[in-house]
Amino acid sequence: MKYTSRFNIKLISRRQDVRMTVHEPGSSEYVVRGHINGVSGKSAALSTSRALKDKAIMTLTSIGRDDPTTAEAQRGATVLRILQGTHKLLDESPWIRNIWFPSDDGIMNWPNSHAPASQRAAASPSHAPGVSPGGNQGRHILNSSQQEAVNTMSSNMDSHRITIIQGPPGTGKTSVIAAFVQYAIEQGVDGIWLVAQSNVAVKNIAEKLMDVGFVDWKLLVSKDFHFQWYVFAHLLLILLRFIYVRHEHIYTKVQDNVIRSEHFSSVSRKTFKNCKVMLCTLSMLSNRFIHKFTSQNPMKTLVVDEASQIEVGDYVSVFSDFHNTLCKAIFIGDDKQCIFPHINLLVCHIYYYLIVPPYGQEDLQDLQSIFEIVHLRKLALFLNTQCQQFSLNSAYLLIPLGCRPNAPSDRPDYIRSSL
Amino acid sequence: MIAKIANDSLRLGQLKPTQTKHQFTTSPDGLTGQVRVTSVAYKNKIRPDQV
Numbered sequence: 001m002k003y004t005s006r007f008n009i010k011l012i013s014r015r016q017d018v019r020m021t022v023h024e025p026g027s028s029e030y031v032v033r034g035h036i037n038g039v040s041g042k043s044a045a046l047s048t049s050r051a052l053k054d055k056a057i058m059t060l061t062s063i064g065r066d067d068p069t070t071a072e073a074q075r076g077a078t079v080l081r082i083l084q085g086t087h088k089l090l091d092e093s094p095w096i097r098n099i100w101f102p103s104d105d106g107i108m109n110w111p112n113s114h115a116p117a118s119q120r121a122a123a124s125p126s127h128a129p130g131v132s133p134g135g136n137q138g139r140h141i142l143n144s145s146q147q148e149a150v151n152t153m154s155s156n157m158d159s160h161r162i163t164i165i166q167g168p169p170g171t172g173k174t175s176v177i178a179a180f181v182q183y184a185i186e187q188g189v190d191g192i193w194l195v196a197q198s199n200v201a202v203k204n205i206a207e208k209l210m211d212v213g214f215v216d217w218k219l220l221v222s223k224d225f226h227f228q229w230y231v232f233a234h235l236l237l238i239l240l241r242f243i244y245v246r247h248e249h250i251y252t253k254v255q256d257n258v259i260r261s262e263h264f265s266s267v268s269r270k271t272f273k274n275c276k277v278m279l280c281t282l283s284m285l286s287n288r289f290i291h292k293f294t295s296q297n298p299m300k301t302l303v304v305d306e307a308s309q310i311e312v313g314d315y316v317s318v319f320s321d322f323h324n325t326l327c328k329a330i331f332i333g334d335d336k337q338c339i340f341p342h343i344n345l346l347v348c349h350i351y352y353y354l355i356v357p358p359y360g361q362e363d364l365q366d367l368q369s370i371f372e373i374v375h376l377r378k379l380a381l382f383l384n385t386q387c388q389q390f391s392l393n394s395a396y397l398l399i400p401l402g403c404r405p406n407a408p409s410d411r412p413d414y415i416r417s418s419l
Numbered sequence: 420m421i422a423k424i425a426n427d428s429l430r431l432g433q434l435k436p437t438q439t440k441h442q443f444t445t446s447p448d449g450l451t452g453q454v455r456v457t458s459v460a461y462k463n464k465i466r467p468d469q470v
Contacts, residue, residue: 313424
């Protein structure tokens with residue numbers, strides 16, 4: 001494979017080899033080899049040496065591992081550039097230093113030039129947004145832990161440049177993100193990039209933003225996912241119906257908020273020039289056209305949802321490509337390693353079975369999410385109040401029968417230790 | 420740190436399955452006379468393998 005300065009420029013296209021079992025009327029099954037000629041959405045052309053017309057293809061198997069995704073390739077290219085010395089990332093990026101090479105005293109060091117003066121003068125925790133009044137349409141009433149989280153997210157103090165928020169399911173993580181976005185926009189903050197591991201999580205954030213009546217955002221989505229695929233297409237339809245019913249006046253505008261990757265090269269910069277909030281998956285930040293968007297909306301605040309599912313090495317490309325503009329990184333997720341001092345032990349146990357670790361962690365035990373970086377874990381804020389209202393009976397039923405906590409010995413270490 | 424990130428990438432790549440069995444439907448391709456296949460599930464969709 002040949003590397004270029006932009007790793008994700010595709011140089012070589014190779015055929016995807018496949019193996020089929022074919023059933024022919026009046027004959028037994030036999031194996032045919034072929035390859036995929038082209039893929040469009042979820043449809044692909046099969047090319048084989050034998051005509052398959054009037055024959056039934058019983059099974060279809062791709063041979064060989066999938067090639068690296070764009071994000072994986074970008075990560076590899078970043079490492080390569082560091083090793084080649086063309087990237088002074090380790091010296092230049094305070095994000096790399098503060099996450100991977102903490103000082104002995106645990107104090108993070110940030111260059112003064114790393115945040116715009118206008119933002120440095122902005123909110124500190126003591127001036128953060130108050131609890132939104134119930135009468136203010138489209139706003140949420142935040143509980144105390146959510147309030148503290150939004151305060152910290154809005155803070156521009158150096159000690160809050162990296163903000164970690166930990167919350168079990170149902171504690172309002174997405175609501176916290178929406179509240180933060182609303183407040184930040186009111187304060188004149190721009191360059192907010194909301195990212196997550198999965199398209200569905202990104203969709204959830206978009207949905208929440210619309211739920212609170214905020215629609216001044218753009219969603220960058222892969223055509224592979226958006227095009228024909230049931231999850232996004234189905235959810236988007238639900239979403240649009242929901243909007244149509246609840247906010248008919250913004251229906252047309254929301255349609256324009258989604259930019260599919262196939263249009264990245266042709267979409268006019270005017271379309272997103274004054275948009276202060278961008279949404280996409282973490283992988284999308286490795287798209288070869290992403291700088292078209294970041295040049296108009298420089299990434300100043302990065303909010304990562306589902307951060308517990310993301311292996312920390314996946315951020316290297318982000319901290320490499322955007323370290324000149326990035327002022328604040330906020331990680332939100334639910335990590336099994338953390339102990340929740342305020343929540344019921346049974347909920348703790350149920351939660352243990354519901355969380356999702358970074359992909360591959362079951363096989364590669366030493367993979368870490370941002371929550372498992374020891375000196376950062378100490379910074380974590382906990383969303384907890386709503387969790388106490390979590391329906392125990394409902395949640396208990398979610399656990400497979402054989403896994404339900406009956407005896408103390410069944411319980412994970414962190415629960416036993418807090419008994 | 421760099422060694423670990425590089426090594427983790429390699430190990431994660433090795434976790435990918437060497438074969439993927441697809442769920443699909445078929446239809447004739449009127450232009451080429453070949454067969455078109457359409458993925459049914461996103462998780463094992465047919466990918467355009469490119470480097």
